[in-house]
Amino acid sequence: MAGNLIARSVHDLTAAAWFGGSLMGAVGLNGAAAEAKDPAERTRLSSRGWMKWAPVQTAAFATHLLADLFIALENKDRIAQQEGVARDTIYKTAVTLAGAAVTLYAGVLGKKVEKLSGEGGEGATEPRAGASEKLQSAQNQLKALQWTIPAFAASVIVLGAKHGEMQRPKNVFKGLR
Numbered sequence: 001m002a003g004n005l006i007a008r009s010v011h012d013l014t015a016a017a018w019f020g021g022s023l024m025g026a027v028g029l030n031g032a033a034a035e036a037k038d039p040a041e042r043t044r045l046s047s048r049g050w051m052k053w054a055p056v057q058t059a060a061f062a063t064h065l066l067a068d069l070f071i072a073l074e075n076k077d078r079i080a081q082q083e084g085v086a087r088d089t090i091y092k093t094a095v096t097l098a099g100a101a102v103t104l105y106a107g108v109l110g111k112k113v114e115k116l117s118g119e120g121g122e123g124a125t126e127p128r129a130g131a132s133e134k135l136q137s138a139q140n141q142l143k144a145l146q147w148t149i150p151a152f153a154a155s156v157i158v159l160g161a162k163h164g165e166m167q168r169p170k171n172v173f174k175g176l177r
Contacts, residue, residue: 039120
């Protein structure tokens, strides 16, 4: 029981770090970097900020996945026996992995922007006229992904809360086959 409480807490905190970090980056970091006077500073500062966040994000993901595994192992009987739990577990796992892949891809794009930061931009994710096709493509993709990533993270949080509700005794009793 104590192990499950710790794992649930770690699971929730790491999902919150993913959500909060990605949303703050999109709004705060990218927004603030866009106000730099020098166009090259806009892309450079944003890239530096995201690269400083990357190790924390990676640790949060790794810890989140370990907590997920622990929770699944501890709840394997409930997953097998309670109606809807296996389906929701598969769905939550798919959303988590897809969100992780999108986040990783955004990191790859961020590295491209970092390498080309000398070309500058209107903002962290807004290309500047005359920028190379590579930079414009990376920035345009990041513009969409900066909002997609918090949506994935929020979905994981909501699905985690649903799993928690399914563990209430009245719901477990109702859902047993």
